Amino acid sequence: MADHNERFEGIVQKLKENGYKITPQRLAIIRILAKSEGHPSVEGIYEQLKDAFPTMSLATVYRNILLVKTLGEVLELGFPDGSNRYDGNKPYPHPHVICIRCKKIVDPHLESLDQMKKEVASETRFKILNHRLDFFGICGDCMAKGVE
Amino acid sequence: MADHNERFEGIVQKLKENGYKITPQRLAIIRILAKSEGHPSVEGIYEQLKDAFPTMSLATVYRNILLVKTLGEVLELGFPDGSNRYDGNKPYPHPHVICIRCKKIVDPHLESLDQMKKEVASETRFKILNHRLDFFGICGDCMAKGVE
DNA sequence: TTGTTAATTGATAATTATTATCATTTAAAA
DNA sequence: TTTTAAATGATAATAATTATCAATTAACAA
Numbered sequence: 001m002a003d004h005n006e007r008f009e010g011i012v013q014k015l016k017e018n019g020y021k022i023t024p025q026r027l028a029i030i031r032i033l034a035k036s037e038g039h040p041s042v043e044g045i046y047e048q049l050k051d052a053f054p055t056m057s058l059a060t061v062y063r064n065i066l067l068v069k070t071l072g073e074v075l076e077l078g079f080p081d082g083s084n085r086y087d088g089n090k091p092y093p094h095p096h097v098i099c100i101r102c103k104k105i106v107d108p109h110l111e112s113l114d115q116m117k118k119e120v121a122s123e124t125r126f127k128i129l130n131h132r133l134d135f136f137g138i139c140g141d142c143m144a145k146g147v148e
Numbered sequence: 149m150a151d152h153n154e155r156f157e158g159i160v161q162k163l164k165e166n167g168y169k170i171t172p173q174r175l176a177i178i179r180i181l182a183k184s185e186g187h188p189s190v191e192g193i194y195e196q197l198k199d200a201f202p203t204m205s206l207a208t209v210y211r212n213i214l215l216v217k218t219l220g221e222v223l224e225l226g227f228p229d230g231s232n233r234y235d236g237n238k239p240y241p242h243p244h245v246i247c248i249r250c251k252k253i254v255d256p257h258l259e260s261l262d263q264m265k266k267e268v269a270s271e272t273r274f275k276i277l278n279h280r281l282d283f284f285g286i287c288g289d290c291m292a293k294g295v296e
Numbered sequence: 297t298t299g300t301t302a303a304t305t306g307a308t309a310a311t312t313a314t315t316a317t318c319a320t321t322t323a324a325a326a
Numbered sequence: 327t328t329t330t331a332a333a334t335g336a337t338a339a340t341a342a343t344t345a346t347c348a349a350t351t352a353a354c355a356a
Contacts, residue, residue: 021303021352042342057306062343080226082342097272108268112260120256120283124245127291130284135268137276169323169332190313205335210314212333230313230342 002089008034011073011088018071025053029064033074033088039096039105041085077105077134093131099139106139150237156182159221159236166219173201177212181222181236187244187253189233225253225282241279247287254287 011030015022032045040048046061065086068074074088077096085105095113097106113133121128159178163170180193188196194209213234216222222236225244233253243261245254261281269276 019303023304023352025305055306057308059307059344060305063304066344076228078228080224080228080230080232082228084228084342095268097268097274097276099274100277106272106274108272110264110267112264112267116258116260116264117283119258119260120243120245121285124254124256125288126245126247126254126283126285128245128283128285129248132280132282132284134280135265135274135276136278136280137269137274140273143275167332171323171333173334203335205337207315207336208334214315232313 004035004089007089011068011071014071014073015067020067025049025056025060026064028052029061030068030088033065033068033086036087036089039077039085039087041083045086093133095133095135097135097137097139099142100136101138101142104139104141108135152183152237155237158182159216159219162219162221163215168215173197173204173208174212176200177209178216178236181213181216181234184235184237187225187233187235189231193234243281243283245283245285245287247290248284249286249290252287252289256283 008031011034012022012027015026015030020026028049029045032040032048042058042061042065045065046056046058049061050056065074065076068088069076073091074086075091075093077085077087079085083103090107095108095110097108098104099106110133113131117128117131120126156179159182160170160175163174163178168174176197177193180188180196190206190209190213193213194204194206197209198204213222213224216236217224221239222234223239223241225233225235227233231251238255243256243258245256246252247254258281261279265276265279268274
């Protein structure tokens with residue numbers, strides 16, 4: 001996991017380089033994205049910030065995520081049901097393990113993916129540019145809690 | 149790739165067993181899902197059928213896909229932009245290779261995925277129930293056509 | 297420090313894929 | 327053929343995201 005402060009500074013730096021203004025709302029959103037604890041959702045970021053910024057608009061959260069995404073500094077984990085999650089700490093494609101009970105998202109360590117990508121490129125004659133790998137299951141915590 | 153007719157008959161059989169009525173619209177939709185050539189979209193199925201069924205409603209396509217999905221006879225490939233695609237020919241999770249230009253979807257042959265699933269389960273202590281693996285890139289046809 | 301300007305914000309309307317509703321039609325069984 | 331519950335078609339409702347626009351504000355210059 002990359003250092004949170006380093007990521008935060010890096011994203012802010014990139015915004016400055018590209019001539020974007022640094023607003024308090026923008027900084028607060030980037031701080032959360034840089035940490036990306038548990039891979040936050042738009043709603044989650046909004047909820048975290050509305051105490052400190054009572055006038056914070058959902059549109060501002062959407063806009064800033066889009067901006068940081070455009071700069072390649074956040075990974076969007078889009079789900080078909082609209083429950084999108086974000087990772088500004090590791091903004092490059094990597095596998096995820098997702099608990100279908102508590103919605104926790106964990107990053108596993110997988111070495112064989114690069115080799116797999118090569119096999120797929122060779123077999124299908126595609127030029128592979130990106131990938132998305134999700135495993136869905138039930139985490140240890142939820143297993144311990146039982147069915148209910 | 150499973151035989152199209154076999155899949156078609158299998159799905160129809162399952163519907164009958166569960167007491168669902170067999171309508172012409174339903175049969176036509178299932179025929180397309182059983183083949184799943186290129187992994188059709190809702191809109192694509194609707195377009196294919198509206199000549200033969202001028203009164204066909206989009207709602208009917210959605211409803212029947214949902215029904216077949218409930219019976220576990222079609223795999224839904226949901227994408228965050230809403231461009232969902234369906235595979236009733238191989239209704240179980242399997243990797244896909246997706247061309248970002250022409251939207252073609254191809255099934256690669258990958259042996260190492262089962263092993264990978266075991267590694268992930270062991271490392272994260274999740275009980276893995278499902279997965280989703282997509283590779284995105286540019287297919288041979290689109291590469292040949294150049295950039296434009 | 298103050299003034300200027302263009303970008304950003306906040307509030308809300310518009311958009312779009314999907315689901316829900318409901319009157320009408322129809323498949324299936326008697 | 328009759329009966330009845332399910333399916334269809336048309337359209338309204340829903341929900342996440344994007345667009346719009348007036349008001350605000352960050353950044354730069356004087």
